[in-house]
Amino acid sequence: MNRTKRLLVALVACAAGTSFAQHYPEKAIRLLVPTSTGTASDLTARFVSEELGKMLGVAVAVDNRAGANGVLATQTLLGAPADGHTLMVMASGLYANPALYKNLTYDPGRDQTIVAPLNQAYFALVAGPSFDVTSVKELVERAKKQPGEVTYGSASVGSSTHLAPELFALRAGITLRHIPYKGGAQAITDTAGGQVNIAMTAVPTAIPLITAGKLKALAVSAANRSALLPDVPTFAESGIRGAEFVSRQSIVVRTGTPEAVVTKLRQAILKITSTAEYARFLSAQGLEKETAPLDAYLKSGPEETVRWAEMVRISGVKQE
Template sequence: MHHPTAPRPLARAGRRHALLLLAALAAAPAAPALAAGPYPDKPVRVVVPFPAGGGTDIVARLIGPYLSAELKQPIVFDNRAGAATVIGTEQVASAPADGYTLLFTSSAFTANASLMKKLPYDPLRDFAPIGQAALHPFVLVAHPSIPANDLKGLLAYAKQNPGKLSYASVGPGSSQHLGMELLKRMAGVDIVHIPYRGSAPAMADLLGGQVDLMFNGISPTLQHIRSGKLKVLATDSDRRVPLLPDVPTVAEAAGLPGYKITTWSGLLAPAGIPDDVKTRLEAAWAKVMGNADLKKELTERGLVPNYVAAGPFGQMLKDDKEEWARLTRDAKVQPE
């Protein structure tokens, strides 16, 4: 017997399945939005384009725990040294602009535009500044055999003995090299440049008397100053360093107003980072850099805490790029 109404339960079941499927499809687009959550919801990678243990890396790792606590996510440091910071910097320039890959770098960031013929990124166009962290003053030290006990005396000796004194640097275009070339130009003296591959071999030769002078970071040099193995002459910044309050600046010690070449460190993100993420990072950075404990830790290592907000930091990067261009031109450093 034919029963036209028999298939109806199956038809009703089919309709129910179809409706359930449509409901599931309608709900699907909402799932990723729910999963994403507010920034950040996973660890943040900070690329440091220097070897571990260097001045910039030390500052980054001092800041790390404070930034992690503020963002409530782990901060993973990734040392990507090589090609005078270009390798690590390029990695960040080409990373997704989502706030999960950041760059903690130094003055090399702006100096390289003048020291290299071609960079695989534009330091101003391809990055969004988040904020400056600290200044890294160098101290000018001399071997005890030098017949001068202050910078004025040293420059007077150099004028009377052109080409007799020598100074070490970590290579052409480094802060140590350009800092001394600027001093030579402003003081009108001739001191021979001896480049090294890193500050450790340069310091070893300075302690051994193979070279006479060197600009170097305060923290690794302090023990040699305190032990009397090196004479301290001046710092290269525009203000006295809290850790060495009795040591004058080059401008003070040599009577050369306007002399300064202090390097800096700061945080940047790839250009195109979403506004809400950038705002979150900037606020976190401001809070972290205002922390009294962090300031104390930086100061104890011969650094100068120097928070600069994103806008002024961006302008400083432009000015710094122009200043390095002038310094390299005056020092006759050829781009490589």
């Protein structure tokens, strides 16, 4: 195909995409959430879906597809038409999946397109009230005396709540026993109930139970303290360096979605996330605003896949 024909093809495709975007959306939009209800991803999705529905004039329904570290939700996304009517909340930990699953049929950095950033979630290391440790120092001492006997719950194998404690254990020089669940809510419930000793979860998820005295916060995983947990030290302040862990969340669509549709969605979502109402939502939920430059963030999928593969490697999690 010569240069003139290629240019004509590109112009026709562009015109078709623009025409499609003018009529988009043509029906209700589904927003997939790869976690159970009540999590940071779920709460964010519900805020954004309501506002996005108002802006686009259609219903935006939240569809929770928890399990397998987001594989179920991602497969649903990639099985839907690439027309912008199926979206997904993408937590950065889902980029670890190619390093976690041998037979994964997709590459998140290639097969998903980032529409817009949403926020960042700090993690808290928490313990149940019946587990008699009150600090990271005491936890490390206990784990060294009883290798493999201190248990922690996670949302699933390979999830952020699995990798983060493994990274912490590696940096602290201890061995913990992993108890995986089918969703983060049950893992936290069982931590509070004493069925497992500790867990690491997003600050917004932990706050209500910490406030109610059903969980004890031992440390925050970010480089800085959380505004909602100002008295809780970071890992570094607790003597554990290199265990920092933050989850970034974004909205993604299936790669191949017309660029004009992606642009329309991006403009709407960025408008939502720039409002004072959204800032208050982030503050209330203990979430942080994404600070990375937009252009770099939108291209970060392949880099995130590489970064999380390294996280899997150093944490020692074995591929399934």
